[in-house]
Amino acid sequence: MTDWTDPDTFAQALEHVETKEKGNCFEDFEEGDVIEHDPGLTLTQFGNEQWMGQTLNHDPAYWRSDAAEARGFEEPPVHPDYLTAATLGITVEDLSEKGGYFLGRTDVRFPGTPVYTGTELHVESEVVNTATSSSRPEYGIVSWRTRGKDAETGEVLCSYERTNMIPRRDPVATDGSGAAAAEEEDDKPDLPEVFITPDGGYFEDFVAALEEADSENAAVAYRHERGRTQDDVTVAQLPLSTLNTAKQHHNVDVMSDSPSGDIVTYGDVTRSTALGHARSDEQTWREVGFDDESFHTFVAVGDTVYAFTRVLSAEDDASSEQAGTVTFEHIAFNQDDEPVYSGTRTAEIQKRSN
Numbered sequence: 001m002t003d004w005t006d007p008d009t010f011a012q013a014l015e016h017v018e019t020k021e022k023g024n025c026f027e028d029f030e031e032g033d034v035i036e037h038d039p040g041l042t043l044t045q046f047g048n049e050q051w052m053g054q055t056l057n058h059d060p061a062y063w064r065s066d067a068a069e070a071r072g073f074e075e076p077p078v079h080p081d082y083l084t085a086a087t088l089g090i091t092v093e094d095l096s097e098k099g100g101y102f103l104g105r106t107d108v109r110f111p112g113t114p115v116y117t118g119t120e121l122h123v124e125s126e127v128v129n130t131a132t133s134s135s136r137p138e139y140g141i142v143s144w145r146t147r148g149k150d151a152e153t154g155e156v157l158c159s160y161e162r163t164n165m166i167p168r169r170d171p172v173a174t175d176g177s178g179a180a181a182a183e184e185e186d187d188k189p190d191l192p193e194v195f196i197t198p199d200g201g202y203f204e205d206f207v208a209a210l211e212e213a214d215s216e217n218a219a220v221a222y223r224h225e226r227g228r229t230q231d232d233v234t235v236a237q238l239p240l241s242t243l244n245t246a247k248q249h250h251n252v253d254v255m256s257d258s259p260s261g262d263i264v265t266y267g268d269v270t271r272s273t274a275l276g277h278a279r280s281d282e283q284t285w286r287e288v289g290f291d292d293e294s295f296h297t298f299v300a301v302g303d304t305v306y307a308f309t310r311v312l313s314a315e316d317d318a319s320s321e322q323a324g325t326v327t328f329e330h331i332a333f334n335q336d337d338e339p340v341y342s343g344t345r346t347a348e349i350q351k352r353s354n
């Protein structure tokens with residue numbers, strides 16, 4: 001009788017059987033397709049606190065009831081970064097489990113916030129664009145508009161547009177124009193002479209720093225001291241806790257043969273960690289939204305995520321008189337000073353007068 005567990009026999013069996021595949025290839029997506037994602041998630045206090053704790057998002061309003069009340073919340077709410085990561089995590093099985101790199105995201109908004117723990121999330125996505133990659137024949141580029149809804153009321157809690165590289169079933173010929181165009185780019189740096197750091201983290205501090213920068217060849221730009229070295233918890237555990245099944249984060253065997261050679265940090269962990277560093281140096285009131293987010297290179301176990309902030313504008317038009325609106329560009333970078341993430345963020349920042 002054949003012993004299927006004999007190593008030689010088993011190796012032959014593995015060679016002959018088909019693999020029941022997971023996920024979709026580029027060819028499976030057509031513009032206009034709407035995908036209802038089957039996985040759902042209850043946004044629990046444990047999930048929320050685990051995400052915030054590990055990414056250094058320690059704003060007391062998300063941890064303590066008295067601090068939450070002082071900020072106009074009924075109780076400590078679900079953090080917008082966890083809500084965003086959970087909304088995206090649920091979509092991975094259908095959209096990007098095949099192994100595409102998360103390139104970027106824009107128009108991240110929270111129409112239904114604040115959201116409280118116990119809310120069940122139901123997520124759907126629409127294919128908004130499919131494109132050939134001119135530099136990588138084995139991939140296409142797909143963008144989806146995703147909406148995370150309260151499963152009970154249907155209210156949209158988080159929405160965004162995300163873009164990934166997605167493996168093709170059949171590679172196509174490319175003209176290489178992307179790489180050629182990149183080489184032609186004039187990349188001479190054009191940095192200002194003076195870099196100004198706000199005196200504090202209140203709205204008035206950002207206004208004052210921008211006024212100072214306006215009078216000379218200067219920018220309001222500074223780095224944050226904290227760093228967070230990536231470990232098994234941030235790389236594998238946090239994405240799995242959002243039901244993100246991308247092999248990039250938990251299958252060392254497959255990833256050893258990929259460009260990174262190793263499992264990599266979920267893009268939402270990288271950006272949330274950098275944002276946590278930035279928020280620790282400001283008095284956040286509410287998160288408004290995120291745009292033009294890009295992931296420039298991989299972050300892996302052992303890499304350390306730091307943050308750099310540029311203040312772009314400050315307007316006295318927030319939803320509450322106790323705050324003003326500030327727009328930032330945040331850049332996450334690693335121990336070799338390489339940018340790994342960048343994006344703009346609009347947030348309401350508390351006024352000192354309160």
Ligand SMILES: CC(C)(COP(=O)(O)OP(=O)(O)OC[C@H]1O[C@@H](n2cnc3c(N)ncnc32)[C@H](O)[C@@H]1OP(=O)(O)O)[C@@H](O)C(=O)NCCC(=O)NCCSC(=O)C[C@](C)(O)C(=O)O
Nearest residue numbers: 096101102103104133134135178246266267295296297298
């Ligand atoms: C992917 C790598 C290797 C390509 O690096 P490269 O130097 O070869 O390429 P590039 O020139 O920067 O870009 C390649 C192509 O992508 C396009 N592109 C680039 N950015 C955008 C964007 N925002 N929107 C639209 N298109 C974009 C770009 O225009 C270009 O098009 P082309 O082939 O036609 O010339 C490199 O950029 C890299 O390593 N990036 C980091 C990726 C990463 O680590 N992402 C986060 C972790 S993966 C993840 O979280 C997974 C997730 C969430 O679980 C899940 O989706 O399932």
